[in-house]
Amino acid sequence: MLNNSFFYLFTLSLFKNAKRYIAITLLSAVVIFLLSSVLYISGSIKYSFQKQLSLEPDFTVQKRVGTRLVPLNDSIADKIVDIYGVSEVTKRVYGSYFFDKEHNAQIVGIDLLDEQASKALHNILRKEEIKPFLSSESMIVGESVYNYLKSHFYPKAYNFFTPDGKLKKVKIFKVLDSRSALFSANLIIMPQELAKEIVGLKESQITDIALNVPNVDERSNIRSKLESLFFSARVYGKKQMQEAYENLYNYKGGLFLVLYLVVVATLALILYLRYTLANSLEKKEVAIFRALGWSIKDVITLKSLESISIVALSFVLGTLLGYIYVFMLGAPLLKNIFLGRAYEASITLIPHIDWLTLTTIFILYATTFLSAVLIPVWRVAVTDPKEALG
Amino acid sequence: MVVVENLNKTYAVGSKQERILDSITLHIQKGELVLLRGVSGSGKTTLLSILAGLEKPSSGKVLIDSEPISKLPDIHLSHFRAKKIGMVFQHFNLIENLTLLDNVLVPLVANRIGVKEAKEMAFAALKRARIEHKKDAHPNRLSGGEKQRGAIARAIVAKPSLLLCDEPTANLDSKNSQSFIEQLMQMHKEGQTIVVATHDPIFKTLECEHRIIDIKNGKIV
Ligand SMILES: Nc1ncnc2c1ncn2[C@@H]1O[C@H](COP(=O)(O)OP(=O)(O)OP(=O)(O)O)[C@@H](O)[C@H]1O
Ligand SMILES: [Mg+2]
Numbered sequence: 001m002l003n004n005s006f007f008y009l010f011t012l013s014l015f016k017n018a019k020r021y022i023a024i025t026l027l028s029a030v031v032i033f034l035l036s037s038v039l040y041i042s043g044s045i046k047y048s049f050q051k052q053l054s055l056e057p058d059f060t061v062q063k064r065v066g067t068r069l070v071p072l073n074d075s076i077a078d079k080i081v082d083i084y085g086v087s088e089v090t091k092r093v094y095g096s097y098f099f100d101k102e103h104n105a106q107i108v109g110i111d112l113l114d115e116q117a118s119k120a121l122h123n124i125l126r127k128e129e130i131k132p133f134l135s136s137e138s139m140i141v142g143e144s145v146y147n148y149l150k151s152h153f154y155p156k157a158y159n160f161f162t163p164d165g166k167l168k169k170v171k172i173f174k175v176l177d178s179r180s181a182l183f184s185a186n187l188i189i190m191p192q193e194l195a196k197e198i199v200g201l202k203e204s205q206i207t208d209i210a211l212n213v214p215n216v217d218e219r220s221n222i223r224s225k226l227e228s229l230f231f232s233a234r235v236y237g238k239k240q241m242q243e244a245y246e247n248l249y250n251y252k253g254g255l256f257l258v259l260y261l262v263v264v265a266t267l268a269l270i271l272y273l274r275y276t277l278a279n280s281l282e283k284k285e286v287a288i289f290r291a292l293g294w295s296i297k298d299v300i301t302l303k304s305l306e307s308i309s310i311v312a313l314s315f316v317l318g319t320l321l322g323y324i325y326v327f328m329l330g331a332p333l334l335k336n337i338f339l340g341r342a343y344e345a346s347i348t349l350i351p352h353i354d355w356l357t358l359t360t361i362f363i364l365y366a367t368t369f370l371s372a373v374l375i376p377v378w379r380v381a382v383t384d385p386k387e388a389l390g
Numbered sequence: 391m392v393v394v395e396n397l398n399k400t401y402a403v404g405s406k407q408e409r410i411l412d413s414i415t416l417h418i419q420k421g422e423l424v425l426l427r428g429v430s431g432s433g434k435t436t437l438l439s440i441l442a443g444l445e446k447p448s449s450g451k452v453l454i455d456s457e458p459i460s461k462l463p464d465i466h467l468s469h470f471r472a473k474k475i476g477m478v479f480q481h482f483n484l485i486e487n488l489t490l491l492d493n494v495l496v497p498l499v500a501n502r503i504g505v506k507e508a509k510e511m512a513f514a515a516l517k518r519a520r521i522e523h524k525k526d527a528h529p530n531r532l533s534g535g536e537k538q539r540g541a542i543a544r545a546i547v548a549k550p551s552l553l554l555c556d557e558p559t560a561n562l563d564s565k566n567s568q569s570f571i572e573q574l575m576q577m578h579k580e581g582q583t584i585v586v587a588t589h590d591p592i593f594k595t596l597e598c599e600h601r602i603i604d605i606k607n608g609k610i611v
Contacts (some may be wrong), residue, residue, distance in 0.1 A: 005498060005505040018485040281486065288483050291444055292544070293472025293500035295465045382464075386435075386444040 004296075010305050021306070023312045027272070028369070030167075031265040032318025033325070035361055037334055038261060040326040053242055057090070057210035059235040061226055070330035071205035076230060080211060081223055085218045090210040093192050095199035097160065105145045107188045109195025124176065124189070138173035139190040143348070146175045163200030170194065185348050262364070269372060283380050290385040299381045300374060307373045311366050319358065327351040339386065391583055392418035392441065392552065397450035398437055401609075410436050412608040414450070418585065422552075423578045423598065426587040428605035434587035435480065437605070438554045441468045441585065442475045455551055463540045472500035476545030478555040484529040484544075491516065491525040494544045501548055515547035516540070519573070535566035542573065546582070553577065555586045559593075567592050 014021055061080065063072045074091050081089050093109030110121055124140060125133060133140070139158075141149070149158055149172070157171045176187065190198075194346045196205070213219050219237075289299050325331060326349055335349070399411035410433045418424055426434050439445040440452060450461045452460050459470060476497075478587045482492050494512040503511065516522040521539035529537055529570040531572065545553055555574075567590065578584060586593070604611045 005495065005503055005508045008508075009492070009495070009499050011491060012488065093432040205462070284483070285485055288485055289469070289496065289500075290468070291477065291479075291483070292443070292497040293468055293470075293548075294496075295468035295500075297465065298468070308485060384439075384445045386439045 006302070010302055014306065014309070015300070021310060022170045024272070025310050025317070028269065028310065028314035028365075029317040029321070031261075031269065032315055032361075032365065033321045035261050035265065036319045036322030036358070037331065039328050039354065039357055039361065040322055041331055041349060043357065044326070044349045044352045047352040047354075048350050051294050056238055056241055057088070058212045058221065058238050059226060060092075060208050060210050060233045061229070062208040062236060063230070063232055065232055069207075072208060074204050074206045077206070077209050079229060080209060080226070084221060085213055085215055085222055086211050087214060088210075088212045091192075091206040092210055093195045093199060093201060093207050095195075095207060097188070097198065099148060103148055105148075105186055105188050106141070107190065107195050107199055108194035109199070110189055111192040121189075124175065129174070133173050134191050136171060136173070137169070137191075137194055138171035139188050139194075140174045141172055141189075142176045142185040142187040144185040145370055146172070147189055160198045162197055168194075168198055170198075199205065206307055212335060262361075269369060286377060286380045287385040290381060296378070296381045300378060303373060303377045304370065307370050308366075311369050315365065323351075323353075391420040391422070391455065392416070392585075393451070393453040394441075395451040396416075397437075397452060397467075398442065398448045399433070399440065399445075400448045410608050411440075411564045413448075414608075414610055416603065416610065418583065420583055421578075421581050422583055423574070423596075423600040424585045425593055425596075425600055425602045426585060426605060427589060427593075427602055428587075429589055431610040432605050434605060435556055436608075438477070438556050438585065438587050441552070442477050442554055443471050443588035468500065472497055472548060476548065477536070478541045478545045478558055480557040480560060482529075482541040482561075484537060484540055486529055488523065489526050489528055490532070490540045490543075493529070493540060494547050497544060497548045512547055513545070515543040518546065519543035534561045535563075535569070538562060538566065538570060539573075542570075546577070551583060553582055553584045555584065555588075557588055557590075558586060559588065559590045564592065566593045568595070571596060 041123050061076070063070050077089055077091050080086060091111060094106055096104045097107050098104045118388060121130060131136075149155065155172075157169055159167045159169050161166050170190065176185075176189075195201075196203070198208070200257070201207070223235055225238065227233055252364075286299055289302075290296075326334075394414055394416040397411055397414040397416075397505060398409065400407040400409045402408075414437065426435050426437065440447050440460075441454065443454075443462070447460050449458075451458065454470075455474060457470060457474075459467060464472060484490070485496070488496075491509065491512050494515055495508050498508040513522060513525065516525055516539075519539040519542045521536055521543060524532060524536055524540070527536075529540070532540065538561070545555075558570055558574075562570060562584070571592065574584065574586070575596070578598055578600075
C-alpha cells in the first residue's frame with residue numbers, strides 16, 4: 001500500500017520537522033526513562049527478595065533471652081530431626097562483624113557435611129576450589145566487603161578480632177560476584193568451625209537452626225512443637241520473614257510512584273501534543289493534502305508513521321537509558337526512595353526485567369500517544385478541506 | 391465533461407439556512423475554457439469546491455466525466471480528486487516546509503506514483519509553468535507570481551481532466567496577471583478543460599475562445 005513516494009514524503013516530513021520531532025522524542029524518552037527506571041528498581045528488588053525468600057527455610061529456631069539472641073546448643077538439632085514431618089534440618093552459624101563503627105559484614109559459616117550448604121557452595125565455587133577453600137583458613141567475601149578491606153590495605157587476608165581478644169588471620173579466597181544475590185555484597189562466607197571462632201561460639205554452639213516442613217498442613221502443628229522444645233525458643237516462620245522484607249523494601253511506595261508518574265507523564269504529553277496539533281499550520285497542511293487527493297486513510301497513515309517512529313524511538317531510548325542508569329550505575333538518588341539509607345550500600349540491584357509490566361507500559365504509552373496525535377488529525381481530515389483552506 | 395443540474399447549497403448560519411448556490415445548472419464540454427464571473431460573496435469559490443469534490447452539495451446532481459462525485463465515499467472521492475481535478479487556490483496553499491518540487495509531488499503521492507517518476511513529472515510540470523529554476527526554494531522565499539506558477543504546476547502535474555482556478559490573479563500585479571493569462575491560453579490550446587472564477591477585468595484581454603458565466607447571489611444570470 002505504501003509506495004516509495006509516500007515513504008519519501010514521510011522521511012521528508014520527519015526531516016523538515018526534525019527539531020520538533022527530536023524535542024518530542026526526547027521529552028517522551030525522559031518520561032519513559034523515569035518510568036522504566038522505577039519499574040526496573042521495584043522489579044529487581046521484588047525479584048531478588050522472592051528469590052531470596054525461596055531459599056529461606058520454612059522455619060528458623062532461635063534462642064532469645066530477653067531481646068537478645070543467644071547461642072543454641074547444637075544437640076537441639078537432633079531433637080528437631082526426630083519430629084515427624086520435618087526435613088532438611090540445618091545448624092547455622094552467622095553473625096555481624098564490625099570492622100569499625102560504621103562498617104560491618106555478615107559472617108556465615110558453612111558446614112560442608114550439611115547437604116544444602118554444600119549445594120550452595122557448589123554454586124559459588126568450582127569443584128576443584130572447594131577442597132582448598134575448606135582446608136585453609138580462608139573466606140569468600142562480597143564485593144562491598146572486599147572493597148572495604150582493600151581500601152584498608154588488606155587485599156589478601158584480614159586479621160579478625162575474636163571475642164576473647166585474639167587475632168585470627170583469614171585469607172581472602174574469592175570475591176563474590178555482586179550480581180549473584182541480593183545480600184551478597186555484605187557477606188563473608190567461611191567454614192563453620194572458623195566462623196564459630198570469630199563470631200564467638202563454642203564447639204557445641206550454633207546461632208540457629210533452619211528446617212523445612214514440606215507439608216503445609218502440618219506447619220502450625222510443628223510450629224507449636226518447636227516452640228515447646230526448650231525454654232525461650234523462638235520460632236521464626238517464612239511468612240514473618242516475608243512481611244519483614246516487604247516493610248524493608250517498601251516497594252508498594254515504588255509502585256505508587258509508577259502510577260503517579262504514568263498519570264503526570266501522559267497528561268503532559270497529551271497537553272503538549274494537543275497544543276502542537278492545534279497549530280493552524282498543521283491543520284492547513286492536512287487540508288491541503290486532502291484537497292490534493294489524499295484520502296483520510298493516507299493522512300492518518302502519514303501521521304501514524306510519524307508518531308510510531310517517535311513512540312518506538314523514545315521507548316527504546318528511554319528503556320535503554322533506564323537500564324543503564326539502574327543496573328550499570330546503580331540508580332543513584334532513586335534507590336534512596338525504595339531502600340532505606342541503611343540498606344542502600346549493601347544491596348546491589350540485580351538485572352531483572354519484568355517483561356509483562358514493560359509491555360503494559362508500552363501499550364499504554366503507545367495508545368495514549370497515538371490517540372493524542374491521531375484523534376485531532378482525524379478530526380481535521382474528516383472535515384471538508386475547504387474550510388481550512390480559506 | 392461537467393454536468394451540473396439543479397445544484398443547491400445552503401449553509402446553516404445561526405439558526406437559519408442561508409442559500410449560497412441556487413438551482414445552478416451548467417454543462418461544460420471537454421476542452422472548454424469557462425470564466426465564472428461574479429462579485430465577492432456571490433458563491434464562486436463554493437461552486438468550484440463542489441466541482442472539486444471538496445464540499446458536498448445540499449441537493450442536485452454533479453457529474454464529472456460521468457462520475458456522480460457528490461455520492462462517492464471518501465476513499466473514492468479522494469481518488470477522483472487525485473486523478474481528475476487540478477486546483478489553483480485563491481491563496482495558493484503551498485505547504486510551507488516543503489520545497490516547490492516536493493509541493494508539486496504531493497498529488498502524485500496520492501496517485502501512488504513511484505518517487506523517481508514522480509520527481510520527473512513534478513519537474514516537467516514546473517517547466518511547463520516556467521518556474522523550474524525555483525524548484526528547491528521554499529514557498530516563503532517566492533514572490534506572489536512565482537507561488538502562482540508553483541500552484542499551477544502542482545495543479546497540472548497529475549494531468550487532470552478538469553483544471554479549476556479560484557481568483558488566480560487576485561494576488562498578482564498586472565504584469566504577472568498578464569503572464570498568467572498567456573499561460574491559460576497556452577493550456578487551453580493544449581486541450582485542457584478549465585474553469586476560472588474571477589472578478590478581475592483583466593480577463594477581458596483573453597484572446598481565445600471562451601465562455602463567460604455570470605453568477606449573482608448564487609444564481610446564474
Ligand atoms: N462554511 C461556510 N459557512 C457559512 N457561510 C459560508 C461558508 N462558506 C462560505 N460562506 C458564505 O457563502 C457566500 C459565498 O462564498 P464564496 O466563498 O463562494 O464567495 P466568492 O464568490 O468566492 O467570493 P470571493 O470573490 O470573495 O472569493 C459568502 O457569503 C460566504 O460568507
Ligand atoms: Mg472566493
